[in-house]
Amino acid sequence: MRFIDTIEGLDDIFETDIPKGSVVLITGPPGSLKSGFVFSILSNYLNNCEEHGIYVTLEQNKKSHLENMGSMGLELSDNLTISDFTDYRLQYDEFSGDLLSLIETNIIQYKHKLGDNFTCLALDSLGALYSLMDVEPRLLRKRLYHLLEPLRRENLTTFIILEMADPNGPNHDFEGYLADGIIELGVHTKDNSTNRYLKVRKMRATAHNMDPYILTVSNDGLHIYKGTIF
Template sequence: MRFVDTIDGLNEVFETDIPKNSVVLVTGAAGTLKSGFTFQMLSNYLEQQDEYGLYITLEQSKENHLQNMDSMGIDLSSKLHITDFSDYRILYDDFSDDLLDILEENIIQFKKNVGNKCSCVAIDSLGALYSLLNVEPHDMRKRLYKMLENLRREKLTTFLILEEEKLSGMSDPSTGMEGYLADGIIELGMHLKGNVANRYLRVRKMRAASHSMEPWILTVSENGLKVYKGNF
């Protein structure tokens, strides 16, 4: 199975798969299904592969995260391990400068424990990570680049979730430093037309992949998320 075969209709957006060992930024405003999209992609992919993955949640507890996924009809694969860092925020907030290193060490240690069958990781979210770090922006970019490059060398496909503070429109081309560090950007947003609001998905970039640049409707069905062509 390909990553793009994990969500109904996503293989219409992509002609080729998301390249292995790449870093993909999943970005959007609150309520645009970023966690659900990423979790379903990894869980469904791993369920059909002889591989394993790691999902790191820095905001929600594991229990709350799984309840949220269940409410959207998204199943958990036994091959996707969930690490809950929410307790770290409570216990070690005064000693958080080393969190980026701790995060990287946890990911690499998990891969060592699992072996070469460990293929993908998700970090949910970068905003929660930034809130725990007292680092200047230019230093953050260097440190984040170093971590992501190390994950690439570990042959991990990495998904980074980033919540935007503002509700950007489909005509907004802006991106932060994360967009320059990532190989791909999948934008999830909300499109308002009169009194009707539709969630949408748009692939802003994906190196070494062929894909549509247009927005597609993203919705929740009985069996998880679904992507289909709509009129905007």
Template sequence: MLRSSIPGFEQIMENEEPKSSIILVRGTPGSFKSTFMFTALSSYTLQTDSKGIYITLEENKERHLMNLKSMGLDKPNSIDVIDYNYTRKLGSIQGQSNLEFEWVIDSMSKYHKQIGSSFTCVAIDSLNALYTLIDTVKDRSELYFFFEKLRALGATTFIAAEVITEKTIENLLLGSEEFLCDGIIELGTVEIENKVKRYLQVKKMRGVRHKMDKFSVDIRQGEGVAVLGELII
């Protein structure tokens, strides 16, 4: 999926990731995690005449689409955006004060049944927000079953993770989460000769021969994220 949906990704991966892979897209604020996932879903579903869903747990749908619009990106009909902020408000009105973690899983399963075999990919924004739905450390075992449910759907899944410091990374990936993910893609910035450069690095991708070097990335107006080439430091 990644080689065919993100321009230049063939420089990094020799083959496509297996279907139903779960890929963590982590990075600092403003590193285009959401744009990367949206680019992958939009491009792939349009190429393959399939369907995908983008689940936003933090930012509301209108603001999310507005941000994408500012980069010349429009939502294709092949992508449905689900806004759980709105769902939380409905739940509160109906006496459900918190959005249950299990409810998220069930909702995705129902959506998959509606779409059928044309459902190929999903993006979840973000892992940080998912953790707010888990009340206790014991309940973190729910994440294992969540990942298993995602794999059972047969769709390639991207999950964004906001990273502020290295400690944040350790906290987010505490326990088995790092091992449950089939792939980890890191987005960030580096300063080279007083200029800030954006980079992408595939830290892990099961079933794929890939480079682990940092690659320069940029946003192409109307196209989304593109890999330019190896980052020269």
């Protein structure tokens, strides 16, 4: 099973699969299907192999998250564990300095439990993590680097969601530098028609199209197809 076979039309963008062990940044504004896109990739991938993964959520609690995914026709794979850190937000004033360490511990424990069968994870979202950590940005990003590098060494394919209201506004050079791939999701209006789109800005070690593709959602999941966006 390839990651690019998990959503209809995604394999039209890539010539080869997203390399295992990559850190992939998923960016976009609210409503651009970032969580649905990542959840769909992981659940569909894990449904078709003997591997396991974690979806770390800081934005929505597990129940709300699964209800949202279900409304898009997306079902949770038995091999995907939802690691819910939303309750932690109620206590962050007292314990915020420990949040990244708790996430690291959670991942390490899962790795010790499943070994090489643990192959992929998602962090939803980096913005929520930043907002909950009482650490200056320079030190926080340094800690993020020290989290991501061991994930690469363990060959864990990692999808990190980062909300960006304007893809042409202030960029996130540090996160982009750390990432092996950047997939931009967006919403664009042209001639009174509004479409969601997907654009692969970079993906190391694989050939891919850089044109925008239309991204749609129906009651049977997500679909990607070529169309005129801009």
